Amino acid sequence: MARKIKLAPYATDQMYRVRNRIRLEKREFLWTLRIALSRSLQTAPSQIGGTHESTNANKAGSRPFEIEVPTLEQGDASLLRALLQQYYKRKLTDAEYEELLENHIEHGLELLDKETERFSGFEYLVAIARKGLNELSANVDIADEETPEIAGYESVVSIRVGVNKENNEPHIINFNKIDEHNNNYIGVVGRPGSGKTYFMMHFLTELRKASKFQTNFIAFDYKGDLFDKTEFLRNTKAQLIQVSTEPIPINVFKTRNTYTD
Numbered sequence: 001m002a003r004k005i006k007l008a009p010y011a012t013d014q015m016y017r018v019r020n021r022i023r024l025e026k027r028e029f030l031w032t033l034r035i036a037l038s039r040s041l042q043t044a045p046s047q048i049g050g051t052h053e054s055t056n057a058n059k060a061g062s063r064p065f066e067i068e069v070p071t072l073e074q075g076d077a078s079l080l081r082a083l084l085q086q087y088y089k090r091k092l093t094d095a096e097y098e099e100l101l102e103n104h105i106e107h108g109l110e111l112l113d114k115e116t117e118r119f120s121g122f123e124y125l126v127a128i129a130r131k132g133l134n135e136l137s138a139n140v141d142i143a144d145e146e147t148p149e150i151a152g153y154e155s156v157v158s159i160r161v162g163v164n165k166e167n168n169e170p171h172i173i174n175f176n177k178i179d180e181h182n183n184n185y186i187g188v189v190g191r192p193g194s195g196k197t198y199f200m201m202h203f204l205t206e207l208r209k210a211s212k213f214q215t216n217f218i219a220f221d222y223k224g225d226l227f228d229k230t231e232f233l234r235n236t237k238a239q240l241i242q243v244s245t246e247p248i249p250i251n252v253f254k255t256r257n258t259y260t261d
Helices: 009-021 027-042 069-073 076-086 094-115 121-131 132-139 195-212 229-236
Strands: 004-007 065-068 158-163 170-174
Touching: 004 009, 004 069, 004 094, 004 195, 009 027, 009 065, 009 229, 027 065, 027 069, 027 094, 069 076, 069 094, 076 094, 158 195, 195 229
Parallel strands: none
Antiparallel strands: 004 065, 158 170
């Protein structure tokens, strides 16, 4: 039997209102539900499961709603579970995962329903992405507040990646020089044993050093090539995480100036 998320009737009413306000009437319901999940994950854990209106059994509503979990996930089951496990700092069973999905969606719908009463449309979604949803929880007026600037590393990051065979001159990549290229994508290809991993470690090491360790990276080591490279980990000041025993400490919704570690 397919697993399902079952929204309370009043939460279903909120879903329809929010869906109209953020102009998703022509999109599938899962768009609105996933936005609600994201919005809820921007609040503190203490606000979930007991403080929002889903605990009020007498709250009236007219249209109950069900959606199958795989339909909601859209192939992102691992990502959604990882986000919830990071949120609660523990591994979740299947039952816990599905219950928390439901709780967070209902909580997020409640927040969205209140916030979109005066500030709706795509502008609302853009404001959320720019300012960070924790500011909404603190009742900051996202319509009037200016977006804080994120400085980052402003100097040009120049990395030597090889030598030009024609003139023996070093080949330099100005990694973040946007007047040379808007987006910087790098592909490393070669036969087994040709040095792809070695080049990647060299490049990441130089990238970290050239940016004074202000440019970060995430490397997914499926084969275990980097697991025992202590010199690489030391030179890049990287943290090794074994995902089989601990969650990945990443919040993809986090923005600067909105959280205190």
